[in-house]
Amino acid sequence: MDLEVSEPVDFSTGDHQHLVRKAGDDSAQPESKETKATPPSPGPKQTHGKPKPKTDQRADFYVVEISDETTPEESNAEASPFSEASIRRGFIVKVFLLLSAQLVLTGAIIAVFIFWPGLKNWVHRSPWFTYSIFPAFFGVLIVLACCEDLRRQVPANYILLGLFTFLQGLMLGAVSVFYEVDEVLWAIGATALVTLSLTLFALQTKLDFTLLNGVLFVALVVLLIYGIILIFIRSYWLHLLYAALGTVLFSLYLVMDVQLLVGGSHHVKLDPEEYVFAALNIYLDIINLFIFILQLIGRMGR
Known part of the structure; x- marks a missing residue:
């Protein structure tokens, strides 16, 4: 049985089935009858000995050529949610628009609290x-x-994010009234400068800060326990150290979350549908930076 395929065969469309049927038909055909006996022709007798094997009998062989092979790199590229640059670009633009709206709303609420004397006095009381x-x-x-x-469902994700931003603004406004206006403004300016510098650093550096996710989480838990202990300890230097450690920790978190946003060759990446989650992470990093920088400025100014 000889089966040779000289053209590419697409096994997914069933083109190979006619080859299988052809092979089955060829094998099912009965062999031809014995040939008619003919009298031996006169001539010299053949010499006795071992018969020679039939070397001209072709062996059954199959030749299958498969074209358009997919390499592992191409498969990974097709499976990646950010295989197209336009998808990644749209994701980044959406995250930064959400983040900008959050920061503007938060800044407006803080301004109301620190520049409205009646509200400021009411919060104190x-x-x-x-x-x-x-x-x-x-x-x-x-x-x-x-x-x-729920985080991916529109418009529920936008409503929850807006409600969270409003509550965060109220909480920051209530905290800001216990500081002087110039201290709050200095903290806002320093936070903006640090955020811009760290964002540019995260975009330019070849270091992968996403590998530090577990280490930063452990450091966050330790810092949280440290802060709980400081509730019962009135020490200027311990509180100043706490504010400095918090500033460093959330600076690292900001670099990591920016790298998660831009993607590339980093170890951990986000899904295109997680734009609310990405905006929430960076927003919390900036807000915590502001809180710790405000504590630093407030402690150093007293």
């Missing part, structure tokens, strides 16, 4: 206002961080 924001703030944060389907 009503400490319950600050404590009442915490449960709602952390509740919305947990929903955004844990509910992946």
